[in-house]
Amino acid sequence: MALSKKPLISIIIPCYNQEKYLHYTLESVYRQSFQDWECIMVNDGSIDNTEKIIHQWLNKDKRFKYLKKSNGGLSSARNIGIINATGEWIQFLDADDLIAENKLSTVLENQSYDLIVTNFRLFLHSSGQRVSSSNLLGQFRLNFESILYKWDEEFTIPIHCAIFRREIIPLFNETLKAKEDWLFWIQTFLKNPKPIFIDKDLATYRIHDNNMTKDKKLLNDYTIEAVNLIRNLLPESQSNIFTSVVIKRLYNKLLEYQTLNTNLLNSKSYKIGNTLVNVLLKIRKPFT
Incomplete structure (x- = not known):
């Protein structure tokens, strides 16, 4: 088919x-049955053979485009892609994940919507096993309340x-190193898009050691920062409800941690209280 001057879809x-994974990711883009796309590859300061692989695909198909920057993190790389994208639709794809060859053609049957979400399957890199979604997303409503209150919990x-x-779509927050997707989704839904969910496994999420968060303290710090950023986006009444839900969630996690950690089984209960107080102080600080 003849391509339009500006592609319909920009894949970032x-x-x-x-x-190790980039070739397979780009292959999944190249094999799309829908062909009116551009693929913007943003090299975020890689020091391995990423650039060599990128140039192989640049030579293979002119729809692949290349941007190179110093290392600034995932969100900054996505933002550079957004700023340079020319398509009417934006498809994000991390360099270790995959999309089914009919993903774009299937979702574009629903162009009366603003946001089209499909189901996914897991790929366990260690075993090479693909695991069906088993309705991973199909049981949840695709709306603002679900994103706000059930993210990461359910x-x-x-x-x-x-x-x-x-x-x-907004730009991603570049200060967060975790929970940036949660904030992004909330900012997106605050624009009142018309969403639709397609219960087909058209995306593959690869699980491997490098994409597993290891620093729990850092994760908790960024979770608290994300919570504060989200609170500032909400009306006061909803912000108070959101705060109560987060406090309850954190308290339940602390209780679960105490139960599972044998070193804490005989500890005094005030340790949980002190931990919770410290978390609450961090959450409430911007409002004092």
């Missing part, structure tokens, strides 16, 4: 030291499950 792939949406109409 941030790349940082993913030489579900998350891998970013490459979705395709976004360009005008509804």
Whole structure:
């Protein structure tokens, strides 16, 4: 088919030291049955063979485009891609994940919507096993309340499950190193998009050692920072409800941690209280 001057879809792939997986990710883009796309590969300061692999694909197909920057993190790489994208729709894809060859053609049957989300399957890299979603997302309503209150507790949406109409998406927060997707989804839904969910496994999320968070303290710090940023986006009444839900969630996690950690089984209960107080102080600080 003849390609339009501006592609209908911009696929944004941030790349940082993913030489092991990048070829397979780009192959999944190349094999799309829908062909009116551009693929923006953003090299975020990789020091492995990422650039060599990128140039192989640049030579193979002119729809692949290349941007290179110093290392600034996943969100900054995605933002560079957004700023340079020319398509009406935005598809994010991390450099170690995959999309089914009919992903774009299937979602574009629903262009009366602003946000189209599909289901996904897991790929366990260590065993090479693909695990069906088993309705991972299909049991949740795709709305603002679910994103706000159930994210990470009951579900998350891998970013490459979705395709976004360009005008509804915000830029990613570049200070957060965790929970940035949660904030992004909330900011997106605050624009009142018209969403639809397609219960088909059209995306594959790869699980391997490098994408597992190891620093729990850092994760908790960024969770608290994300909570404060989200609170500032909400009306006061909803912010108070959100705060109560977060406090209850954190308290339950602390109780679970105490139960599972044998070193804490005989500890005094005030340790949980002190931990909770410290968390609450961090959450409430911006409002004092």
